[in-house]
Amino acid sequence: MTGNSFGTLFKITTWGESHGLAVGVVIDGCPPRIALSPEDIQSDLDRRRPGTGRASSPRQEKDKVEILSGIFEGKTTGTPISLLVRNEDVDSSPYEAWRDVFRPGQADFTYQKKYGIRDYRGGGRASARETVGRVAAGAVAKKILACEGVKVTNYTVELGGVRAQRLDGEEIEKNDFRCPDRDAAAAMVERVREVKDRGDSLGGVIEIRVQGCPAGLGEPVFDKLEADLAKGLMSIGAIRGVEIGAGFGVARMLGSECNDPMGPDGFKKNDAGGILGGISSGGDIILRVAVKPIPSIRLEQETVTTAFERVTLRMEGRHDVSAIPRINQVCEAMVAIVLADHLLRQRAFRDQRA
Amino acid sequence: MTGNSFGTLFKITTWGESHGLAVGVVIDGCPPRIALSPEDIQSDLDRRRPGTGRASSPRQEKDKVEILSGIFEGKTTGTPISLLVRNEDVDSSPYEAWRDVFRPGQADFTYQKKYGIRDYRGGGRASARETVGRVAAGAVAKKILACEGVKVTNYTVELGGVRAQRLDGEEIEKNDFRCPDRDAAAAMVERVREVKDRGDSLGGVIEIRVQGCPAGLGEPVFDKLEADLAKGLMSIGAIRGVEIGAGFGVARMLGSECNDPMGPDGFKKNDAGGILGGISSGGDIILRVAVKPIPSIRLEQETVTTAFERVTLRMEGRHDVSAIPRINQVCEAMVAIVLADHLLRQRAFRDQRA
Amino acid sequence: MTGNSFGTLFKITTWGESHGLAVGVVIDGCPPRIALSPEDIQSDLDRRRPGTGRASSPRQEKDKVEILSGIFEGKTTGTPISLLVRNEDVDSSPYEAWRDVFRPGQADFTYQKKYGIRDYRGGGRASARETVGRVAAGAVAKKILACEGVKVTNYTVELGGVRAQRLDGEEIEKNDFRCPDRDAAAAMVERVREVKDRGDSLGGVIEIRVQGCPAGLGEPVFDKLEADLAKGLMSIGAIRGVEIGAGFGVARMLGSECNDPMGPDGFKKNDAGGILGGISSGGDIILRVAVKPIPSIRLEQETVTTAFERVTLRMEGRHDVSAIPRINQVCEAMVAIVLADHLLRQRAFRDQRA
């Protein structure tokens, strides 16, 4: 319980179910006097939205954000910012058929076990729809970061086995998958089309890069920067692994390879991923996350009813092939939220007089 | 700040520096009436201790734990349990030479940037010595878990490029590396010896498996069980990546492969790693972490002084080749602490009358 | 920052300004499977509403609550409950005149100092309007308490110097001031009328009594039940003092008078107010709070502009003479919220197997 808040000084609380009246977030701890408009938030929500992308379903969510509090004359006031997005274009009728079925790969079974009750419509609270609140809060966090020159970028380095071979920043916004390699992006299109036809889905890997992060963020020994980043990212439903810098690659490195030597101009390489001892070093922070395939597929699946009777499930309708496009946006939001939180935490220490 | 506590209902606070008077932990939230003896804790501390293992340094830490509070007539009372281990056999003199040097791969630079002051002796707070408190608290957490039949096991699946090919539970306690494959263990001995002679160090991968965990633990949407596990594990200094179940492997799976089908007897496979929607499903929880090579090596390294002047560093003395043996124990402790915490959190929900 | 949440396991986060679009609350940690209807909440909001009472202003707030999440088929699901009340009948024009004035007894000066920006309309976040969220959350807390047979009652024992001489439970709902003494209630009517004509306002004392509270709630040494109750009550804007049981009266008691003797049937008196050592004893919990006069008065007052120039302030319009009627409801809500939180916290301990 109370697992719906995240952060220490920049704290967000999301609420809402997929097919309820609305979803939203309350942001407590945003510093005052920061210019904030609905457009700042709306543009991130629009990027999150399942759109015309080839990997996405055609459901039209408008996701129009309403700022209910915390802003006065275009600026934050230091009081809680309440953001709300109505759930429109919602049709719960397809879910009636699955009311008493535990869908594979979904949270149906565990929610039932934990709560003894479950809003089965559209996945209820376990729906990806919950991330609307995260993305909206992330947009606010990014405003705080922007004041300090910190920038978060994210892109897809692998999808359905297709790997990006190069990192071309300009390419990212040009394709549906946020892939920084034009050729790989084209291969991803192909891979998605093929799998879509079969009614299956695909996983991938997203990389997040933070530029301009000042040294000193992170609170050892438990709230190390990478620990809070890992928690924030692993709290996203589809993510099954997180790594920083050289990541799992360190398992096969020697100490002499893994250590980043320093020179008068700073670090000579960045296998540490911008964090040492849980504290940002001033270099780029580099993270990668593993995204599992979307569990809702058209292919027939074996499962059980809530009475544990065998049943075969076929989920008709058009489903996304991959969560990659929108998860990108959610990852960016979570990283921004963690950094904004630690930026504020570090300030409390910064100017202590001796 | 206040990054030295971990947990919500079962909360631990560690303190202490490598070459200070002592290290320790305060555990707040241990339920009353659980039998707890110094031996329960001491045996885990002994397993953590750098011992006679071939990958370990010969420093003799006795690490005798003192229980200062919270126990009465052999049982917990529900009040805070304060555990203390004196730092003995400490010689800070070798560190004098590095007082004004930022050692590569260590937290020296970032601590200096963050705090403007730093106890350079033995790494100070950033030392692995801090994990004494974690392991001691983990031993208490394991007592809570044992009351519910939950068991945490850990073992090394990869070291210096040598991978375990099979999982033989009986083998784990028989070799220094906790490797569950006898042949791989022998190859690891060889690999460690070779690297030790060169004065270098090795990374690896540890797997942690939780058996008997009841369904229902985990608090969506941010305190999902895997999110808190990821945070707990990534807060261990040497760990650079965490994955659950199929982990990074999901990136190359189809949805139809990745979903775990259910039958009347439960899940038919466990690629989810025992957690769905952030809540334990009743199956085994399976995690893997990437452990980086120990940064303290005998080989010459380039770095700078605190005045950013070029300097060549040679760290004489005998260093561990890998943190793997003791990190195993720390991983077990952190996983146990997270599970004990969520077990208590779930209880608050469990018996609500309608 | 992040001072807008309250509670540990039953956690509420309020948001909203007096003249913004809406006010509301997110409740995280309400156990699942509790029947909850809009009427449950609405009836408490209606009792809070400034109504036809003689001490109240005639502003007509409808305060219609909207349940946006966390309820499914009439029951709580264990997910966050988001409650929203639109601000209607809002006219900010009178506040234009005070835009650059620090009103005496209000938070204008301190909000300006702290945040450097301030929504001056209707007091902004510092308005009593914020308590709508508290009362709504209190209604939910009361549902949890009702499941355990716990009941919170509140009444006015003093207003404008008029003291209740007896405690007649049936009288409480019969008069505007929730005074449990019919004669005192009549005298209060008289006192209010007199002061209203002069354009001044009145303070008073409210007593809160909790019946049926099980023994064992409260978490020493800092989260003692009376400590959390004191915090909850002192966080209400108008309250300047809190006491439990014999309260400030203990200063003049001997130990032999103050101690509550026990017999086979329990405590023989209750000067402790139902709490010993920070833990509920099973007896009635009795608290009293001092409520200051409403600072908005028609009488001329000396103050300064935001540029610290002398100015004379006359606040025309009809103001409440006392916050007592609605503060009663807010006190009840806060006490219910604290108790629900501690009830859940105690459950995590209750059924530990040895």
Added chain:
Amino acid sequence: MTGNSFGTLFKITTWGESHGLAVGVVIDGCPPRIALSPEDIQSDLDRRRPGTGRASSPRQEKDKVEILSGIFEGKTTGTPISLLVRNEDVDSSPYEAWRDVFRPGQADFTYQKKYGIRDYRGGGRASARETVGRVAAGAVAKKILACEGVKVTNYTVELGGVRAQRLDGEEIEKNDFRCPDRDAAAAMVERVREVKDRGDSLGGVIEIRVQGCPAGLGEPVFDKLEADLAKGLMSIGAIRGVEIGAGFGVARMLGSECNDPMGPDGFKKNDAGGILGGISSGGDIILRVAVKPIPSIRLEQETVTTAFERVTLRMEGRHDVSAIPRINQVCEAMVAIVLADHLLRQRAFRDQRA
């Protein structure tokens, strides 16, 4: 559970039982680079110690503090400060007789109900001995406050019915009761002697005054400065009421009397007690607390055994007549801790760039 920590950014965790091996505190969140010596802490512990004062018992506690971590070369490092005081001169034998008795006015009954187990020796965790940790942490908090020119003073304004009629700061340190009125102090001596002979005990009122507190501390709407102060003070065992500024006196004031008018030089009086809207105004913060008589008295008392059988209790030995002298020090500590915490919290907001 986890009720043994207090504070948000300056967080303390106390541990220890009256007759256990030691008591102590871990302070997490003390900023780095503050000079801190054992004497800084020892002098406050010495003032807390039951001494030669006429209201105090003759038990000789030496209470020698040991700083185990967090200090390097005489300065704080930003890492946790662990402080330990061994329990010496402990004789548990008198408590054997009361092992199965619920002493009136003590926490025996409620601890038994809550935990089902209880360290009966000297009150265990519920003993005033626990406040050693608070006072030690308070000494550290005062160092942070001193850097900003904030000073906390405390004194006894009422004891056993004798009230101080004037506030003479120089008198406070001159008498055992910290009474700021020489004549009242003499009358208190007389009152204590009389009650001591009878084997009874006395209550009183302490006032705490904070000077030099900057405007802007406090985090509405729940972590208002007075709300956190009230919690901190009410968490002290003997305290039964807290009030700020005019306190319970506001119940009989008119709004025109209660409001503090402002002029170009600031507030013209201070009935608000230095806090408006939950935020410090820059004026003196003034609090008063009601202290109950010590429950351990020589006089015969009726009570029950743990089997609920009638028993008559006579607690021989020499008991304190009033907790007033040492509670003064604990109040000062708690107020300092709350202010240090809010000072750090405010910093996170202070220097936000727009």
